[in-house]
Amino acid sequence: MAEVHTVAGKHFLSDKVEHFTESVIREMTRQAMLYGAVNLAQGFPDFPAPAEIKQAAQKAIAADVNQYAITWGAKSLRNAIARQMGLWQGIEIDPEKEITVCCGSTEAMISTLLALCNAGDEIVIFEPFYENYGPDSVLSGARPRFVKLHAPKEDGGEWTFDEKELRRAFGNRTKAIILNTPNNPTGKVFTRAELELIRDLCLEFDVLAITDEIYEHILYDGTKHISMVSLDGMRDRTVTINGMSKTYSVTGWRVGWAVAPEKITGAIRKVHDFLTVGAPAPLQEAGAAALTMPEDYYSRLAEGYRVRRDRLIPALTSAGFKCFRPRGAYYVMTDISAFGFKDDVEFAKYLVREVGIATVPGSSFYRDPHDGAQQVRFAFCKKPETLDEATRRLGKLRG
Numbered sequence: 049m050a051e052v053h054t055v056a057g058k059h060f061l062s063d064k065v066e067h068f069t070e071s072v073i074r075e076m077t078r079q080a081m082l083y084g085a086v087n088l089a090q091g092f093p094d095f096p097a098p099a100e101i102k103q104a105a106q107k108a109i110a111a112d113v114n115q116y117a118i119t120w121g122a123k124s125l126r127n128a129i130a131r132q133m134g135l136w137q138g139i140e141i142d143p144e145k146e147i148t149v150c151c152g153s154t155e156a157m158i159s160t161l162l163a164l165c166n167a168g169d170e171i172v173i174f175e176p177f178y179e180n181y182g183p184d185s186v187l188s189g190a191r192p193r194f195v196k197l198h199a200p201k202e203d204g205g206e207w208t209f210d211e212k213e214l215r216r217a218f219g220n221r222t223k224a225i226i227l228n229t230p231n232n233p234t235g236k237v238f239t240r241a242e243l244e245l246i247r248d249l250c251l252e253f254d255v256l257a258i259t260d261e262i263y264e265h266i267l268y269d270g271t272k273h274i275s276m277v278s279l280d281g282m283r284d285r286t287v288t289i290n291g292m293s294k295t296y297s298v299t300g301w302r303v304g305w306a307v308a309p310e311k312i313t314g315a316i317r318k319v320h321d322f323l324t325v326g327a328p329a330p331l332q333e334a335g336a337a338a339l340t341m342p343e344d345y346y347s348r349l350a351e352g353y354r355v356r357r358d359r360l361i362p363a364l365t366s367a368g369f370k371c372f373r374p375r376g377a378y379y380v381m382t383d384i385s386a387f388g389f390k391d392d393v394e395f396a397k398y399l400v401r402e403v404g405i406a407t408v409p410g411s412s413f414y415r416d417p418h419d420g421a422q423q424v425r426f427a428f429c430k431k432p433e434t435l436d437e438a439t440r441r442l443g444k445l446r447g
């Protein structure tokens with residue numbers, strides 16, 4: 049059937065969907081499957097989730113926790129989230145009024161934007177950005193204002209932003225800034241000084257902060273994660289988004305949450321309820337159990353990823369990539385100019401088909417594809433064997 053979107057001249061598709069494409073990250077996973085490539089594209093672990101957490105989920109199903117949880121989240125999980133935010137960030141949260149459990153942090157983000165934005169509102173987003181924020185803005189009617197994170201010039205340096213450029217992005221239409229720290233795709237961990245600068249702008253322009261903190265526990269080189277909500281003046285104007293996916297290696301479970309002041313939570317809960325009713329009930333119980341994992345679980349998680357990072361980077365460097373060393377999260381952005389390809393998409397296609405490694409083309413993290421045309425992103429949340437196999441295949445590239 050041709051042209052299904054028009055019948056007798058009537059246009060059936062929403063204008064909104066014309067403004068964005070399918071996710072390139074998810075597409076690269078399908079390409080990896082198609083070509084039998086090692087998947088260093090989409091950020092999900094290829095190793096087992098912790099046994100205790102899986103048992104908690106099995107136990108919940110066996111105990112018949114199989115019907116809807118409370119729409120904004122099972123009490124046990126909300127209590128666990130509030131307790132952990134107290135422990136980790138020193139923030140007191142009311143689990144009855146300030147938490148919405150969603151189907152992954154992905155849904156927490158879009159529900160938040162739908163709850164907050166009117167057509168014409170502006171959202172400040174650092175670029176390169178996790179690709180979902182683009183379509184999220186379109187769907188919520190907001191206009192993104194991008195502010196560049198500049199790649200480090202020297203080896204081992206940090207991604208930085210220009211204070212003046214950030215200030216210029218704020219105005220009287222600005223509703224919120226989306227902040228992702230530790231950052232995907234750059235691995236940047238925002239410092240206290242940077243967060244304070246952003247905070248000052250939020251206060252001056254009366255703007256909210258929506259923070260995606262899904263990589264909170266994946267930190268290297270002694271960096272510390274600081275939640276925006278813990279900064280003076282931000283308690284009432286921050287939505288903190290997090291979830292189980294990355295911390296507990298269960299990306300397919302789809303359990304995430306948004307923590308926000310009561311009024312904002314009320315609006316998020318309404319959107320969330322009508323979008324999805326609720327996140328999977330037995331997996332929320334497992335989430336409550338996961339959040340009581342002993343302290344050393346988190347240090348072992350970070351150390352495991354540090355070892356993987358330090359295994360992949362030298363392999364990429366000797367294959368000809370220039371690597372931007374991440375301080376957090378589990379991706380490494382690379383510069384591919386040494387290979388002399390027209391652009392990142394052509395290079396990523398070559399890599400998945402001929403070399404057998406799937407990556408994410410850099411352009412998917414920028415509004416203007418040209419800005420990412422000489423970058424690709426590798427995910428290293430993979431088994432040592434997977435990274436070794438990728439290293440072997442990189443040899444082909446060298447040849």
Ligand code: GLN
Nearest residue numbers: 073074089090091154232
């Ligand atoms: N955050 C992951 C990435 O950037 C993927 C998340 C997803 O595909 N939903 O690869």
